[in-house]
Amino acid sequence: MRTDPIRLWLNAHLGLVYVFLYVPILVLIVLSFNKSGLPTTWTGFSTEWYGKLAGNPKILAAAGNSLIVAVASTLISTFIGTLLAMGMEEGKPNPYLDALVAAPMIIPDIVLAIALLSFYTLLNMSLGLQSIVLSHAVFNIAFVCTVVRTRLKNFDRSIVEASIDLGASEVTTFRRVTLPVIAPGVIAAALLSFTLSIDEFIIAYFTAGAGQGSTTFPMQIYAMIRFGVTPEINAIATIVIGFSFLLVLLSQRLNREAA
């Protein structure tokens, strides 16, 4: 085995980066099972903080709200974003369209948040979960469109013509050829959209309105963090981390199958 000092140093650095990335997360997970709830003294394994969560109606309500928002905005944006992607891939490349679709992904969240709040207020729209759904769909449409477009780019258009050549109508072709082939991309896009929506804080915070009833999960977490370090947050964190890692692995798998 050849020992290349540069290679060694690079690998050691990469190892440290992983330590940097994972230690904070691991600390939260470990602490969530600490009986004392204190970050510094380990008093034994316990799941009582998870039990506390399950009995906290505010957290459960917030989680429920986030689920509603994420599912609704994912449904809207997956449908609209997939159509948009198909339309964009069919025509000539248009830099203005590209820029418009890229905009929601790169515009600072806080700007989108104040713009949407101003817009809703001007329209005298009542704020609540519905306004959060509409707001999340803005960036989700852009992400769905981008993910589906990369799938469409690898899509051999001649299979659509082959289907028509073999006697199928346009509708049959979409149902039996186009949709099944791009489906893994659409599902991956939907998962991404769901993840982004369920994690989003600042836009939801601005467009949720004053009512307690429309507090989302991240808004609840933010309020708890502002209040101070509590062991309950560790338990929430562990659940959220586990859930998001599961989603990522699922979409990774879908991507591999599609490729």
Next chain:
Amino acid sequence: MTRSLLEIQGITKRFGPVTAVDKLSLTVNDGEFFAILGPSGCGKTTLLRVVAGFETPDEGRVVLAGADITELKANRRPVNLMFQSYALFPHMSVAGNVAYGLEMEGVRGAELGRRVDEALALVRMSDYARRKPGQLSGGQKQRVALARALVKRPKVLLLDEPLGALDRKLREQMQIELKKLQQDSGIAFVVVTHDQEEALTLADRIALLDRGRIVQLDTPRALYDRPASRFAADFIGLMNFVEGTANGTGFTVKNIGTLPAPAGSGSLLAIRPERVRLSDQAESGAIAGQIEGAAFLGQDVIAHVAVPGLERPIIARLAAGHALAARLARGQNVWLSWQADQAVLLQD
């Protein structure tokens, strides 16, 4: 007696300022293997897509078995296309791909299974019926694509560069299979290709296209031996060109003299390398030159002979067994000759 099956009548297709196909007419006969040959951008693929129904011509008609199908949609035409990329449905099995077109016709149940099996047997892919296209080699994909198109029993099967994606050895094998399949099925095949060798081996007749028009329509033999223009002579095989003037009994070239040529007129003499006779002995009427280089190609040896007074060397092809072939050396004096009737006189 041949019967005309597909008539392309004065088709023009423009894309913006570009005229891809220009008032083109041709007729494909029943049971014929027809090739449309030309360089890329000559309009051959556009023509194929017009016949398949994927492009609407700006002018002209497409008539199939006496019926005008110009306005008929692609999915209603009794014509099928084998795509260059094969365009197999990646999410369906081999059998599913072949069944697809039949299902569109309403074929169901046992009849469907029987016809799919038949088609797969025809291309010797029965053992792969349950595989997905991603698990097949290039040659296997091509066979499935053929089966998928043939199972519909089209009046005409269109093939877009059918062998283009295969490597050389497989290509030669598939050429023979394709020809056999065409003869057995009796279906007229129209192949589009840029590969002259493919067209020469496969086709009964070849239409050579350039810039949207037919340059020459002939049998492979005639196209090779009697090209009608410099473009045709140059596009198909290797050809030597000498500029000069035909004088009725020969061909006069400045600074050299008279070369053997058939009777006729023309300002360009074309002679195939394999028709050039090479000798290391001075002969009367032969042209003197010097070997510039020689390359061994297996069965043949290609010799480049520099002739004083000619801009480019004359290329001669000798069988590897030829007495001279083994001892060609650079700088060696040689004499070139050919039979008058094996040269071709051209206009430009």
Next chain:
Amino acid sequence: MNLSRRTILLAPGLGYLALFLVLPCLIIFAYSLFERGTYGGIDYTLTAGNYLRAGSSLFARIFLDSVRIAGTATLVALLIGYPAAYAIAAAPRNRQMALLVLVMLPFWSNYLIRTYAWIVLLNNEGLINRGLESMGVIQEPLPLLYNEFAVVLGLVYNYVPFVILALYSSISRLGPELREASFDLGGSSWTTFRRVTLPLTVPGIAAGAVFVFVLSIGNFVTPDLLGGGQRPMLGNLIYSQYLSARDWPMGSALGFILVLIMLALLFGQAVFAHRAAGEVEARGVPAGAPR
């Protein structure tokens, strides 16, 4: 026929973005040109006052703080990210994907929770301070939280995965051939890096840098939670103008300035990448060369 089909596909998406993105942005641009009403509403009198006030010393200081903090975070993220991306690109091909997924995985958990983790680690009763105290290294807790250090750390932690991703795609696209050619011609590892790899990955560096900078300067959560309001950045300023001071015109003007900064950076990066791509092409590597 194709036109109408395409229109049907595009209409819902473009309509949605026009209504919920373009129109709202135009509204805040318009607001930024009006005066603030007495009770927090909008007084529809045209004025350039908001933009002039943005240049005043109070706001200018926050601008400078934001630029400094975002700039530091960008630099640190690049210094950490480049060698990490290089190490991944140099790893065996079948392991690279897994290494990348491992880098991106934490990013997919909630931003607030990732930020909260650092509060647990950094505060006076936190793991680091208590740990060092029990080892006797320090007597008094170190001031790790609620300062600029914590903000930069939080930003780097959250955005370094993106930098690694951008740099990885840039480095791995080079392929080993160019490096090997340089070695073959007698270049040392360091020369090869300095004269071949680094110049060719500049577009990736630029993309990653712009990304971190833009996300950092508009950030709200990290300066709020880890900076404890000690070091407000542009994002916090917009937040407080909207929700505390109820000066929507001023908040809109600041938002618009943030968008301008972002557009300028993105435009600069695009021009830069375009020129670099042309240069690479001239050197004989096609711009779109796969991997």
